[in-house]
Amino acid sequence: MTQVAPALNRLLANYQVHYQKLRNYHWNVRGPMFFELHAKFEELYTGAALQVDELAERVLALGAKPLSTLQEQLDAASLAEDPGGPDAQTMIANTLADLGALTGEVRGVVKQAADAGDDGTVNLLDPIADEQEKTAWMLRAWIG
Ligand SMILES: [Fe+2]
Numbered sequence: 001m002t003q004v005a006p007a008l009n010r011l012l013a014n015y016q017v018h019y020q021k022l023r024n025y026h027w028n029v030r031g032p033m034f035f036e037l038h039a040k041f042e043e044l045y046t047g048a049a050l051q052v053d054e055l056a057e058r059v060l061a062l063g064a065k066p067l068s069t070l071q072e073q074l075d076a077a078s079l080a081e082d083p084g085g086p087d088a089q090t091m092i093a094n095t096l097a098d099l100g101a102l103t104g105e106v107r108g109v110v111k112q113a114a115d116a117g118d119d120g121t122v123n124l125l126d127p128i129a130d131e132q133e134k135t136a137w138m139l140r141a142w143i144g
Helices: 002-028 034-061 070-076 088-115 119-143
Strands: none
Touching (some): 002 034, 002 070, 002 088, 034 088, 034 119, 088 119
16 A cells, blocks of 8 residues: 555645645735635645644655655655745736645545555545635635
């Protein structure tokens, strides 16, 4: 089952970048939607922190070592940080793009885990992807 662990580690790295990006947006969002988006980004990064923890602990349960430093995680991540300080609309659009990429990656790892007979990973990841698709719909609705 450990062949799934490297894929989980890449996912962990991407969730860590996603988490920090959401914190960045939570801190730096500006404009008339500040209070709504400040709270929404907090809700989203709280969820992302949970995913990071679940993924790391699944890697450990599979007998492998989770990527545990920021450097290791940045090196393994395909999601990019956002140093630019974009406007609120762009923050939501970027979050939507990241969620789409993450959900695609999660679905891919689910297939890999299913092929490997790793039911625990399938059970962990399926609800994450489902929930993210719902969040993505709401963010698309917000954009209008
Ligand atoms: Fe805060």
